[in-house]
Amino acid sequence: MRPPTLPLPQCLERGGAVTPLHAMPNAFSVVECERIIASTALAPKDEALLVGQTRDHNQRRAELVWIDQVDGMGWVMERLIDFVRISNRERFDFDLRDFAESPQVATYDAASGGHFAWHSDIGDGRLARQRKLTLVLQLSNSKSYEGGDLQVMPSANILTANREQGCVSIFPSFSLHQVTPITHGIRHSLTVWSHGPSFR
Numbered sequence: 317m318r319p320p321t322l323p324l325p326q327c328l329e330r331g332g333a334v335t336p337l338h339a340m341p342n343a344f345s346v347v348e349c350e351r352i353i354a355s356t357a358l359a360p361k362d363e364a365l366l367v368g369q370t371r372d373h374n375q376r377r378a379e380l381v382w383i384d385q386v387d388g389m390g391w392v393m394e395r396l397i398d399f400v401r402i403s404n405r406e407r408f409d410f411d412l413r414d415f416a417e418s419p420q421v422a423t424y425d426a427a428s429g430g431h432f433a434w435h436s437d438i439g440d441g442r443l444a445r446q447r448k449l450t451l452v453l454q455l456s457n458s459k460s461y462e463g464g465d466l467q468v469m470p471s472a473n474i475l476t477a478n479r480e481q482g483c484v485s486i487f488p489s490f491s492l493h494q495v496t497p498i499t500h501g502i503r504h505s506l507t508v509w510s511h512g513p514s515f516r
């Protein structure tokens with residue numbers, strides 16, 4: 317008699333390859349994106365630190381607001397968790413346990429050389445070490461800025477994320493990615509990580 321088999325997760329049924337970049341267009345509406353930008357605009361901003369908590373303007377130039385410090389943002393976190401759950405079920409099947417860090421809204425301004433050079437989100441810190449999936453929400457109208465493209469390099473080829481306002485992009489946190497220099501205007505994005513035990 318054959319042993320009972322567990323149903324395969326959807327991602328394995330589809331062939332087993334890890335999705336390099338999962339785009340979820342219109343995850344948030346234009347009105348919702350503008351509401352998030354407006355709510356975080358008044359919050360005190362920090363200069364972006366890198367994964368290892370160092371400051372290197374050649375590597376990254378952006379300002380950050382942690383949204384757990386902004387009132388009335390609970391609904392954003394709930395929606396982000398839903399999108400990560402759906403994406404993980406359909407595409408990644410990673411062992412995810414929690415969202416141990418606050419989502420952050422980044423502001424990249426052409427006037428101050430906004431960019432984020434190639435990096436992985438896995439770092440040495442207690443939490444950065446456990447990052448498994450990175451979610452980036454495009455908050456700005458894509459026509460309001462030039463440059464500032466999120467790009468992911470899962471292998472030799474470079475994938476450019478959908479720039480549409482409200483689009484969520486999800487990719488493995490170990491993948492190299494960058495935000496190309498913004499050459500005109502201002503770009504706002506929201507990043508959150510989901511955490512879990514080490515890969516094995």
Ligand SMILES: O=C(O)CCC(=O)C(=O)O
Nearest residue numbers: 422437452466495505507
């Ligand atoms: O702003 C983005 O599109 C990406 C941000 C990012 O890579 C990060 O916060 O680690």
Ligand SMILES: [Fe+2]
Nearest residue numbers: 435436437493
């Ligand atoms: Fe990153």
